[in-house]
Each structure stands twice: as structure tokens, then as C-alpha cells.
Amino acid sequence: MHKAARRRGGDPVSSLSKGVRKAEVSLRWDPSPRGEAPHDLDLVAGMYEGSGESGDPAYVVHFDSRSPDGTIILNRHSDTGQGFGDDEVLTLEFDRMAPVYGRVVVGVVIQQRDGRRVFGDIAHVGLSVEEDHRELAAEDFSSVSGSTAAVVCEFRRSAGGAWTFQPVLRGHDADPEGFLRAMGR
Numbered sequence: 001m002h003k004a005a006r007r008r009g010g011d012p013v014s015s016l017s018k019g020v021r022k023a024e025v026s027l028r029w030d031p032s033p034r035g036e037a038p039h040d041l042d043l044v045a046g047m048y049e050g051s052g053e054s055g056d057p058a059y060v061v062h063f064d065s066r067s068p069d070g071t072i073i074l075n076r077h078s079d080t081g082q083g084f085g086d087d088e089v090l091t092l093e094f095d096r097m098a099p100v101y102g103r104v105v106v107g108v109v110i111q112q113r114d115g116r117r118v119f120g121d122i123a124h125v126g127l128s129v130e131e132d133h134r135e136l137a138a139e140d141f142s143s144v145s146g147s148t149a150a151v152v153c154e155f156r157r158s159a160g161g162a163w164t165f166q167p168v169l170r171g172h173d174a175d176p177e178g179f180l181r182a183m184g185r
Contacts, residue, residue, distance in 0.1 A: 019162025020155060021095040024133045025106050027088040030123035031032030037114035039122045042176070043088045045072050046184050048103040051156075058101065060180055061090070072099045072104070093156065094163040102157040107183045108141075109149040109176045119171075120145030129153055129165070137167040149179040 024044060032039045046057030049068060052074050059067050066073040075089045094105060108127065110117050119125055119141040129137045129152075137153060144150045149172040155163050 015128075019094070019158070019161070020143055021093075023092045023094070023129060023136070023155070023165065025090040025092070026128050026130070026151070027040050027126070029087060029109060029118050029125045032122075034153065039117065040113070041122070042109050042111065042156075043074060043086070043090045044183070045090060045092065045102050046107075046180070047072065047097075048105070048184055049100050050102045051090070053085055053103075057105070060077035062180070067177055069096070069098060069164050092155065094157075097163075099102060100163075103184070104155040105151055105184045106153050106155075107149060107151045107179065108171075109179045112148065112175050118147065118148055119150070127152055129167070131165075136165055139167075139169055141169075144169060144171030146172055147175050149176070149183075151159045151183050 014069070025045075027041060027043050029041055042062055044060060044062040047059045047061075049056070049058050050103060059071045060076055061067050071093045073091050073121075075091055090106065092106075094104075106129075110122070126142045127139045127141070129133055139152060141150065151168055151170040151172070153168055154166045156166065157163055172182060174182055
């Protein structure tokens with residue numbers, strides 16, 4: 001299933017003439033009902049060398065980690081969805097990324113420790129992508145409600161070196177490890 005995220009504030013792909021320099025991806029969801037096992041969703045990002053059209057990522061940022069060069073950092077991580085505001089926040093600093101990297105894929109995966117869960121099982125799942133407090137995309141996962149994971153967006157380096165943003169919503173039926181291997185394909 002493939003559906004572009006809703007776009008707000010103009011076309012984010014073409015209106016960023018200087019390219020995306022720093023972006024923030026935020027994920028939120030409601031905690032599980034009382035007495036049920038916690039819902040645990042995770043933001044993940046794969047960094048690919050060159051155009052990264054095939055092969056495994058050079059590095060994956062997930063579960064309280066960061067890229068070796070510090071250009072992709074998971075700033076906030078939640079195992080339950082409890083608290084105010086966004087539950088997970090991923091910061092990507094493209095203007096500092098080494099020229100060897102040409103593609104970054106961002107996804108969301110649901111931990112499957114306590115039985116199979118899909119996006120439709122979790123209340124008020126939402127994601128936003130922003131650059132400099134300007135929303136580039138927002139998603140509610142309704143079009144991939146039967147999936148356990150989803151690719152949500154891609155960033156690509158152009159031939160001129162500027163990074164572009166492309167909203168993507170592609171559902172997967174995979175456990176976290178399987179999704180990490182498949183998300184960039």
C-alpha cells in the first residue's frame with residue numbers, strides 16, 4: 001500500500017529551493033488501556049550511501065541511539081506513549097552529513113513483544129515532519145491500519161548536494177528486525 005502523507009503549507013518537495021538542512025520527525029500515540037500490555041512504537045532511520053537504491057543501510061538509528069557522526073539523533077523515546085506531547089522525536093541534520101550519504105529513510109515500527117499489533121489497534125497514532133517549525137507532512141496511519149510497520153518519508157541528496165524531502169507511506173507486515181532490513185527497499 002502506498003499513499004503520500006497529507007501535505008500542508010505548500011509542496012515541501014519543490015518549495016525548499018535551498019534544500020532541507022535540519023528536520024524533526026515526531027511520533028505520538030495514546031497509551032494502551034488500563035490492564036493491557038503497553039503499546040511501544042519506535043521511530044527508525046536508515047542512512048544509505050550513494051543513492052541507496054539497493055542493499056542494506058550503512059547505519060540505522062533506533063531505540064535510544066544516534067548515528068556515529070551525530071547527524072541523526074533520537075531525542076525522545078517512549079515505551080508506552082504516556083506523557084504530554086510527542087512520544088518520540090528524531091532530529092536529522094542534513095547540512096552536517098558526510099557526502100558519502102545520499103539517502104535517509106524514516107519509518108515507524110510497532111514492537112511485537114505481547115502479541116501482534118497493527119496501527120489500527122493503537123489509538124491516536126500521529127506523525128509530523130517539520131523543518132524550522134514549518135510542517136512538511138502529517139500522517140495518521142489510517143491507510144496502513146493493518147500494518148505492523150511503515151516507511152513514512154525519505155530524504156535524498158540531489159546531484160547539487162541539496163537534500164529533498166519526499167513524504168511516503170508504505171505499510172509493512174514485519175517484526176522490528178525484519179522491518180529494519182526491508183525499509184529501504
